[in-house]
Amino acid sequence: PKAPLPKPEWIRVRLAGGEEAERFQSIKATLRAHRLHTVCEEASCPNIHECFGKGTATFMILGDVCTRRCPFCDVAHGKPLPPDPAEPEHLARTVAAMRLRYVVITSVDRDDLRDGGAAHFAACIRAVREHSPSTRIEVLVPDFRGRLEAALEAFAHDLPDVMNHNLETVPRLYRQARPGADYAHSLRLLAEFKARHPEVATKSGLMVGLGETDEEIVQVMRDLRAHGCDMLTIGQYLQPSSGHLPVERYVPPETFAAFEREALALGFRHAACGPLVRSSYWADRQAQEAGVA
Ligand code: SF4
Ligand code: SF4
Numbered sequence: 001p002k003a004p005l006p007k008p009e010w011i012r013v014r015l016a017g018g019e020e021a022e023r024f025q026s027i028k029a030t031l032r033a034h035r036l037h038t039v040c041e042e043a044s045c046p047n048i049h050e051c052f053g054k055g056t057a058t059f060m061i062l063g064d065v066c067t068r069r070c071p072f073c074d075v076a077h078g079k080p081l082p083p084d085p086a087e088p089e090h091l092a093r094t095v096a097a098m099r100l101r102y103v104v105i106t107s108v109d110r111d112d113l114r115d116g117g118a119a120h121f122a123a124c125i126r127a128v129r130e131h132s133p134s135t136r137i138e139v140l141v142p143d144f145r146g147r148l149e150a151a152l153e154a155f156a157h158d159l160p161d162v163m164n165h166n167l168e169t170v171p172r173l174y175r176q177a178r179p180g181a182d183y184a185h186s187l188r189l190l191a192e193f194k195a196r197h198p199e200v201a202t203k204s205g206l207m208v209g210l211g212e213t214d215e216e217i218v219q220v221m222r223d224l225r226a227h228g229c230d231m232l233t234i235g236q237y238l239q240p241s242s243g244h245l246p247v248e249r250y251v252p253p254e255t256f257a258a259f260e261r262e263a264l265a266l267g268f269r270h271a272a273c274g275p276l277v278r279s280s281y282w283a284d285r286q287a288q289e290a291g292v293a
Pocket of ligand 1: 049051
C-alpha cells in the first residue's frame with residue numbers, strides 16, 4: 001500500500017481546555033450512565049472536544065453494530081441486537097437532562113429490520129418531543145434501501161425538524177466506498193420525503209478525499225437540488241485507521257469556500273463546507289442560519 005499523505009496544517013484537531021474539558025467529561029459520564037452511544041465517539045470524530053465542550057452531541061440509536069461495511073467508516077459491523085424498546089425513553093431523558101436545544105439522532109444501517117429501523121427513529125422523535133417540546137430534532141438516517149415505503153410511512157406522524165441523509169460520495173465511487181448503497185435510491189429517499197413533507201428541511205452531506213474530482217462534487221450538488229435538497233455539508237475524509245480507504249487528497253480551504261459559494265448559487269438554503277465539517281457539526285447553527293430552528 002501507498003504511504004499515507006502527510007496531513008496539511010489546516011487539519012488541526014483542537015483540544016479542549018478548562019471548562020470545555022470538564023463539560024466533555026460530564027457528557028461522557030451522562031452517556032455511559034444512560035447506556036447511549038454517540039457517533040462522536042464511535043466514528044472518532046475530530047470535532048469531539050469542541051462539540052462535547054459546547055454541549056452538542058450526535059446520538060446513535062439502534063446499537064453500534066452496522067449490517068453494512070463501508071470501507072471509510074469506523075463503526076463495527078456484524079449482526080446487531082434487536083432494537084431496545086427502552087431506548088427512546090433513555091434518549092429523551094438524556095436530552096432533557098443535558099438541556100439540549102438541538103439534537104441529532106442517527107443510526108447504523110439496519111438491513112435486518114423490516115422498516116430499516118424507521119419506526120424506532122419515530123419513537124425516539126416522539127419521546128424527545130414529549131420531554132423537551134422546544135428542542136429541535138435532526139435525524140440523520142440510513143438509506144432504507146428496499147424498505148422506502150415502510151420507512152416513509154413510519155415517519156408520517158413523528159416528523160423531525162431536519163431530515164438528513166448523506167450521499168457521502170460521488171456516484172462513480174459508490175461501488176468501492178458504499179457497497180450495498182445506491183446513489184439514485186438515496187436521492188429518491190430525499191425527494192420522496194420532501195414531496196410528502198415540504199415543510200421539513202432536507203439535508204445531505206459529502207466527504208472529499210476519496211478520489212472524486214471537484215467537477216463531480218458540483219454535479220452531485222446539482223443532483224441534490226434537482227431532488228429538492230435544502231441543506232448541504234461537505235468535509236474532508238480522514239482515514240480512521242490504516243485498514244480503511246486511504247485519503248486520496250486533502251482539499252484546501254479555498255476549494256471548500258468555492259464549493260460553498262457554488263452550493264448557494266445553486267439554491268441551497270444553507271451550505272457548510274470546510275475541512276473539519278461533519279454532517280452534524282454545528283448542526284444547530286446550520287439549521288438556524290437556514291431558518292429552520
Ligand atoms: Fe459529534 Fe457531529 Fe460534533 Fe463530530 S461533528 S463531534 S459527530 S456532533
Ligand atoms: Fe458506517 Fe453507515 Fe456504512 Fe454502516 S452504513 S458502515 S454506519 S457508513
